[in-house]
Amino acid sequence: MPVAPLKLSPLDARHRSLGAKLTEFGGWDMPLQYSSVLDEHHACRSSAVMFDVSHLGTLRVHGAGAFAALQSTLSNDLERIAIGRAQYTHLLDADDGHVVDDIIVWWLDDEEFFVMPNASNTDRVAEALGISSPPSDAGATKVRSQDITAGRALIAVQGPAARSFVKLVHPALADVGRFRVASVIWNGHNLLVAGTGYTGEDGIEIHVPQEAAEALWDALSDVGIAPAGLGARDTLRLEAGLPLHGHDLGPGITPLHAGLQWVVGWNKTAFRGRDALLALKERGADRQLIGLTIEGRQPPRAESEIVVDGNVVGVVSSGNFSPILGHGIALAFVDRDVAERGGAIEYSISVRSKLLPARRVAFPFVAASPPR
Amino acid sequence: MDFPNELRYSPDHEWIRVDGSIATIGITDFAQDALGDVVYVAPAEVGDAVAVGASVAEVESTKSVSEIYAPVSGTICERNELLDTQPELLNQQPYGDGWILKIEVANVADLDPLMSAESYQTLVM
Known part of the structure; x- marks a missing residue:
């Protein structure tokens, strides 16, 4: 069977000339890192970075x-x-x-x-x-859709200094509030800008027509915003306790399992999966997503088992080293009776036959930095 | 990438510095670059006897975990304790402060199959 060639971002040539390490992600050839995942992670928490997230669909x-x-x-x-x-x-x-x-x-x-x-x-x-x-x-539906993914790039600028930087490219970019969307004309190009992101930090995401993507990337770079890759995006979202589809969301996982009840419009009369979700709400989800931290630096990894009182009670869905905290953190699904049990519970994460003592914590593991 | 001439190299991307009967082991510049940011290193215990090919350390980066294999047989006589708190030394100084452990070599013939810098460079570049 022929293998489909990887899709390339409109910014692909920029990534290659920057010497990025590329990785396959969702059928796209995307930057994993430019210099170092840790450096890019810290730059996002302390200043601002930009990610090419053109692999998201529009x-x-x-x-x-x-x-x-x-x-x-x-x-x-x-x-x-x-x-x-x-x-x-x-x-x-x-x-x-x-x-x-x-x-x-x-x-x-x-x-x-x-x-x-x-x-x-x-x-x-x-x-x-x-x-x-x-x-x-x-x-009578009168609705059309177009997949416009290929005609645009999507650039996420994230970090406490994101607005200070993008202001230097165009003041209107900095004025788009949290979860607001606005149209901004930049150098004759129509940008769509949203106050969204996936790092836990303040920032914006910019939808830019393909033909202007490199010019905008260069303009953002010229005002001092360093690029960051998907490696840092993953460690950042994990510290922020944000779920990743395919790990913390997916088959067998409803919004109720993932603690995302707020994503459900319970008052709506219809949405896909409503009946199943209402029935589940009635009887309660059998597993619940919790946050765990370990004392040492060893990164817990997805699929590692969670052990309480000698019994396997769950599994890590996402885990890594937290660059900000300096120790391992994990999102894990555990049995409801464990998740709901009061008092101190001694958790362990089983990593290659070693049991790492873990402690349950609320996420986000790391709070957003104050804007600067 | 840098591959110092005075070192020997294994096909598993370790370097070996031989000083009398002591072999110091680390990972090559090529290996640290492929691993990415190292965040955790767990060497075996001092005093452990190891055979060629035995796992003597785990190295974890933000993206994966890798085993380090003994390129020579002998007894582990020192581990680099700096790595407990500064595993990034593997990236920053792979041939210097980023060394992982030292083995008291039991059989010097184990060194024979190891590669020169030139051969290793041909293998990886």
């Missing part, structure tokens, strides 16, 4: 039926936001309510939305919305 969903299509399919409630805002939401499985994908929706105009799934899920999400390509406005 579906443009528009037409008179766009609102209804999203509202009746995705888990979160669009009535909680308004035009010019962004929302984190899930696409759930119709039968068991597991998280098929986690998605950011940008509400751009009355009848226009950008729906941004994870790289490998774009087609699945379009299909679930019932608006798969080729565009159709069959019947």
Whole structure:
């Protein structure tokens, strides 16, 4: 069977000339790191960095039926936001309510939305919305969708100094508030900018037409923003306690398992997976996502077992070394009776036949830095 | 990348500095670059007897875990305690303060198959 060639970001040539180490991610050839994951991580927490996140999908969903299509399919409630805002939401499985994908929706105009799934899920999400390509406005739904991923780059600028830096490129970039979305004209190019990110820090994400992507990247670089790769993005999101689809979200994991009840619009009469989720809410999820820290530096790894009183009670879904805390941290799913038990519990994480003593903590493991 | 001439090299990307009967072991510049940021190193205990090919240390980076194998047989006589708190020395000074452990060599013939800098460079570059 022929292997599909990896997709390349519009910024691919920039990454190569910077000497980035590239890695396959969701079918894309993306930067893992430029210099060092640890240096890039610290730069994001103390100053600001930029990530090329063009591998995320962008579906443009528009037409008179766009609102209804999203509202009746995705888990979160669009009535909680308004035009010019962004929302984190899930696409759930119709039968068991597991998280098929986690998605950011940008509400751009009355009848226009950008729906941004994870790289490998774009087609699945379009299909679930019932608006798969080729565009159709069959019947009364009057909704169209286009996969516009290939025509744009997406650059995330993140860190406590992100706004101070982007202000030097264009003041309007710095004015886009948390979870707001705005259109900004830069050098004759129409950018769409959202106050979102995946690092736990303040920052913005910029949707830039392909033809202007390199110029914008260069402009951001010229004002002093260093690039960071997906390696640092992963350690940053883990410290922030943000779930990663494929690890902390996916088959067998509903929003209730992951502690993401707030992503569910319980008052809505319909969304995909609603019945399954309501039934699960009634009987309670059998496992719950918790945060664990260990004293030493050894990174807990996904699939390591969690042991309490000699019994295996769960499994690590994401784990690594926390560069800020200087020790190992993990997100783990544990049995409900353990998660709900009061008092001090002695946890251990089994790593290659060694038991590392662990302590349960609330996440985020690391709080956002104050803006500067 | 740097591959000092005075060192010997294993196909598992370790370097070996021989000083009398003591072999100091570390990982090569190529290996540290491939691993990425090292965040944790767990060498075997001093006094452990090891055969060629035995695992003598675990090295973990932000992205993966790797085993370090004994390139010679003998007894571990020293471990680099600096690495307990500064594992990044493996990246910063792979041939200097980033050494991992020292082995009292039991059989000098173990050194024979090890590569010169030139051969190792041909292997990896």
